[in-house]
Amino acid sequence: MANKKHVLGEILELGDLLASTLLGGGEKSVERHRARGKMLARERIELLLDEGSAFLELMPLVGWHSEFTVGASLVTGIGVIEGVEVMVIAHDPTVRGGTLNPHSFKKVFRAMEIAKENRLPIITLVESGGADLPTQADVAIPGGRMFRDLTDHSAAGLPTIALVFGNATAGGAYMPGMSDYVVMVRDRAKVFLGGPPLVKMATGEESDDESLGGAEMHARTSGLADYLADDELDALRIGREIVRRLNWRKLGPGPTEPPDAPLYPAEQLLGVPSVDAKVPFDPRDVLARIVDGSRFDEFKPLYGTSLVTGWASIHGYPVGVLANARGVLLNEEAEKAAQFIQLANQIDTPLLFLQNTTGYMVGKSYEQRGIIKDGAKMINAVTNSRVPHLTVNIGVSYGAGNYGMAGRAFGPRFLFSWVNSKTAVMGPQQLAGVMSIVARQSAADRSLPFDEQADAAMREAVQAQIEREQTAWANSSRVYDDAVIDPRDTRTVLGLCLSVIHNAEIRGQRGYGVFRM
Amino acid sequence: MTSINVLMVANRGEIARRIFRTCREMGIATAAVYSDADADALHVAEADIAVRLPGATPAETYLRSDLLVDAALRVNADAVHPGYGFVSENATFARACIENGLTFVGPSPDAIEAMGSKIAAKTTMARAGVPTLPWVEVTDADDDLLHQAAEDVGYPLLVKASSGGGGRGMRTVLDEPALTEAVLAAKREASAAFGDGTVFLERLVVDPRHIEVQVLADAHGTVVPLFERDCSIQRRYQKIIEECPSPAVDDVLREQMGRAAVAAAQAVNYVGAGTVEFVMDREGHYYFLEMNTRLQVEHPVTELVTGIDLVRQQLLVAQGEPLAGEVIQAKITGHAVEARLYAENPMQQFLPQTGTLKTFDLDTVPGVRVDTGVESGSSISQYYDPMLAKVIAWAPSRSEAVRKLSAVLAQSRIHGLTTNRDLLVGILRHPEFAAGRTDTGFLTRYSPVELSRPLAGPEVEQWHAVAAALARVSQKRAEATVQRTMPLGWRNNPSQMQQVSLEAGQRHYQVQYALGDGAVHARVNNEDLGELALAAVSPHRVVLDIDGRRTAVTVASFVDNESCSVHVDSWLGYTAFTEVPRFPLAGPPQAAGSLTAPMPGSVTRVHVTAGEEVAMGQPLVVMEAMKMEHTVTSPYPGVVRDVMVERGTAVRDGDVLVVIDPSE
8 A cells, every 4th residue: 555655646746747747848938839820739640640549658758957947948759650660759839939948959869879779760850049048069060860760761761751840940950951751841940050140140042931941932942842742730740641551561570469458457567566676576566467367378377486476468569678676786696587588599589677676796705706707698688689678677777787687888778767767877875885984994994983973974975965866757857768658558558569679670699509507 | 732942032132031041041042133233232142042133123123024924933933922022912923924834923914904904903892892992093194084074083183103102193283283293294104104194183181090900811711811000101192100000090901991801802812912902081081093913022010010020921822821820810919110211311302322331230129120132331322222221120119119129229320421310210209109199191280300309419419429539539540551549639738639530511620639548538619528427438439428427429431532531429329520631632623613513413404505594493403213203403593504415314423413593
């Protein structure tokens, strides 16, 4: 009960944070936007997607607790258009005219990375004033990568489509400029390198918006626009039409297992995670509520029991699962993981990592048995595995355990955090305690007196800092995950991501036979 | 005594199937004929053998005696059953059968002829002592003699086709000025329908009951009356509800009318099954109307109350067998009511409907019989009678039979074509009908439009719209190529409700919904319906909790070209929606003021030319479709800009006929 109450509290907080993203640039700005007969970014997306299909919004909390609006003036996510899974990137023009700040770039780069790895066409809903000028030092130079990524995407055989609803000027003009298909809304799209004042300054020429960058001009004269849309609705219709004609084929196998619902309701997941992160919980309780028919065939159940490995399927897609059962990873667990990852590669099966780890075991006997070598085998296997990885932090993710369990740096295709989860180098108390011991040791070494009071204050401060930094919101704001999710949505989110990763070929690492460990 | 081993039915649809059913019970092989329009019809599929009649119109096919006899010979039939309509009362055909060694299942050609001309029949009947109404034959359409004759008969009167039936070639004339036009129209219709334009005038009994007596006669001189049928509920002289016994006939009257019917049959040496029709005034006086020398459409009500298979009796009589004791001693047990389900629109003067019957699903219960020639997916052509089915209910009492029949009709699922279902239910549930106060004026006193008010009112329509929206979305996901198993409309950051727009006739429904686990939050036209428990959502079934009542809704949707019709049935009624596409479709440009054909058919007259001024309601073009005339009138005063058709032009549904510029 306490667990459930705790998780529900976190879900309420997630709800509040997400609700704040819907406000865009605030009531006034939204009203002004609507008064011009324009749709909001999410309204455009809703009409763009197939009716009744799912939309997984990615990184909605980017920029949380920063000087910028939560969401970083972008809405991005994966949706279905005419039966094609597509990466949608929409500017939110109600937030400072849709200008892009350093957080926006982090978000857009990650979105494009997802699209590239999983072979998704990209469709951008363009209406942006370009770079956020006050932070130009942070965005102007690295921002160019966006255009490079776009054309690189196209070169990889992945279509890029730009629907231009408003401003796309200066650098922003390369958004349509580098896209394969460009749709512009009549009387609304404005696409030029330099506007009338800049042109006047540069060459003395008198000009106006329409002749420099109007939709009609681009459709009839410059040819930058391939399609001229009558209005926003028409642009969305044309966008759908373009996707319908992409002749899209997914390269991965379709779902192959019965996609029946788990035997136990997702609602019960709320009671599974412990309030006290130090108390481990059985990941089988989680799996029983997310995998098809609650069917989980465990591999090596009697060996290295602090890590659960086995086979299951989600929405019909087979997966190999690695899940921490008792936090810590010992020598046996590390070896078991390395072997299991190789097996999944041998049979081209994606892997699901359920993180709830405090890291690799420390201590004399473990060091002497080579915990570093064994941990390295696991990290090596994770690194060089070629099947797609999906990672969900369901509890804590500390230390090198984060690496071995396919943490962010190890490039899982998707990484999600449960609302209750925590990610850091180690727990706040441990970190404060370690720092204290080190300081005490250092004082003793130099025969200096140890200031107990200052130490206590330091410990408290450090602990508070880590408490703040390890939350799901804090990690998500830095794009250390792809979204914070309600545990009850896990099956849906994973099923959707599995469907998405099957746009690309699923092929494991080959070379050696599977090493027995 | 002959023996029938192979029987050909020179007919189509439900009656052909009805006859085949008895044939199978009797071990007789069945042969069908079919026009090109009927190539995929059920009666053809069901027959042991079938012969094509090239062409589609009745004149090319089911009315062609020569082709029919040829077909019977080709399949080695011993006998031919003509059903009703078409050649069933055609003496020439009966004779041709006999001449070719085929047994004609019906009376002798002489008897058909004697009764076929209504005029001759009336004379014979009067002579035999059967009561008749004053009448006179029309020789010329427009002369003084006609008007004099009409005076003699007395107004109000009826103009009737001598070889007519089913109300075709019939006109009511209340007073003298309308006489000439009525006679002309009746002649025209009679010529087209029966190939005989002879008409006569007859005294009209205002709002009589229509009571008919079934008779069975064998070749050995036995004639048995099998009681009456009350067929008073009619629209445009077309029976739509029939019952036995009649609430207006007691045992004494039944005995009297039975005797009159037997006398009528004997007067023409009748053999086989026949029906003697009477009109009856309020005082219980009855007058001979005509004798139908064939099996009637409404024969099942007699079968259900007597337990006698009339088709079997026809075949036994045709084999020369004498009537059995159980026929001679037949009794009425319980009550039977029949309703004729038509593809027609009672809201638009019963305009016949053509097209595909998408769903035809009658949920029958014991004691309910459905005689039909169609099924889900059948197409209803413009060439033949648009009757879809006869639904007949039997119960120990009249009120039970009526309730049963109305329930079966109300719960039936019929999609794709407008039908008179709601009208039938409206009549069956009307207190006057329940009281047995039925006569042929019923649908004049009580407006068919009122009676046809859909069972599902506006509030129900709103719930149906929610169910339709959810089922549609569910279907779209079920048909999707990816993510079929994802929860409908799932969002991790929900920003707004999902939306589906529907239209039911002129009414627009904007349904907004947000699905949760086992619940849906719904809004219709911005009215918040709150959070509703949702027990099931699938493309064909939605189970909603409406005010604490768990309500199962059945949904069927059909996509034609770009448009999708969504049909919703529940115990609350039926609603047909059209899904409004999210993105407007660019249709072919149509000139403003265009008047289009309401149905497929052919143009019989064009009353206007380009440049002509027209008044509101002025007839512009007359079309004939499904053997009915339909006049297209000007919806407003204006000037004819263009006439796109001429006499004889075949038009499709929605073709532009005339363009009228409205006057300022």
